[in-house]
Amino acid sequence: MSPRVRRSALPHDPSATLPLGPRPAGRVLDARLHLLDRQTLDADEVPVATVDDLELVPPAGTSGPLVGDTPVHVAALLSGPVLATRVFGGRPPASRLHRILWRHVADVGTTVRLGVRGQDLDVLWVERWVRDHVIGRIPGGRHAPE
């Protein structure tokens, strides 16, 4: 069973109807609902990776835990081997997570569309390596089937 706080232990009435807050000026996204696990497509509509995590950054020059006094922005989408850590806990080392900078994101919908080509991104280095060093050495592996 997932962790929970007993509603009787809450310092407020959980059944109270809450007011709708002031509407933000920009488009609203919920990170887990609208971004995590979404497929990213490059400028040619070729699948690149899925969004496994987001990098949150406070303003330059601040350190320590995040605080509400300083705005926090999303700097990059992260993709990496997260299946095992989602099942067993923890998270993969930072070196295994590949960044797709937010400035490369062109649109967020059912998929996350990028404005660059996937082959220019680090996240596909394994595919490129396998293509060049394994598939490319198989006879006929360097051209489309006839």
Place this chain on the structure above:
Amino acid sequence: MLLSDLLDAPVRAPSGDPLGYVVDVRLVLDGPLDGGLLVQPRVHGLIISPRTGSSFLGYERSDVRSPAVLARWLRWRHRGTFLVHWEHVATADADAVVLADGYRRWSPAFPEGAHRHV
């Protein structure tokens, strides 16, 4: 910091009372353009629920009503979910999120049409 550090982190009131867990992070696209095509998302607030599991479907935040049994059950399961604005967060790290004095609870519902282009 990574988003996954914040998700499912326990949330406490300034008094130390447990309030629930971070089930999602609400973003607003109103940050700097940073040379890209979309402006950078800014963390607008945290969605906090008394329980962690299954909230990824978001029924408690949207007006989706079908399938009716599932929608009703998930909305009931996550009753008491609320949005707290980022300005009302005192500290946030992977161990816990502590809210600031005078924090205010808002409805977690999406502002109408705000998840589409504006």
